[in-house]
Amino acid sequence: MTMVRIKICKEPDCKDAASTEGYCRLHYSKHWRRSRKAKKFASARKLNRYIDHICKENPDNYLEAIRKDLSSSKFPEYVEEVFGEGERELNFEEGVEEEDIDRIIKKLKIEEGF
Numbered sequence: 001m002t003m004v005r006i007k008i009c010k011e012p013d014c015k016d017a018a019s020t021e022g023y024c025r026l027h028y029s030k031h032w033r034r035s036r037k038a039k040k041f042a043s044a045r046k047l048n049r050y051i052d053h054i055c056k057e058n059p060d061n062y063l064e065a066i067r068k069d070l071s072s073s074k075f076p077e078y079v080e081e082v083f084g085e086g087e088r089e090l091n092f093e094e095g096v097e098e099e100d101i102d103r104i105i106k107k108l109k110i111e112e113g114f
Contacts, residue, residue, distance in 0.1 A: 010022040046084055
């Protein structure tokens with residue numbers, strides 16, 4: 001008999017099963033807006049990198065190059081592979097909340113004469 005592995009929510013002190021993006025349903029809802037905003041910014045960065053790359057390679061006919069790329073069925077994979085960031089982007093969702101940051105800032109001691 002094999003044991004089924006259940007992933008636990010990555011929210012601190014939560015013992016529920018993770019269902020979406022490493023969070024349980026409650027905490028996914030909590031982080032949804034921030035997640036959407038981060039994905040939107042990442043998409044915009046990829047698009048900007050792609051446009052800059054095409055403009056540098058084809059300064060005279062970059063519009064034709066973009067049209068040609070867009071007509072390709074492998075365009076999304078190409079952009080993700082060449083211009084995607086992968087796991088390199090910084091993400092505060094990994095257990096650091098705004099309340100935690102505020103609490104840390106309040107506890108900082110500023111030396112006299114600073």
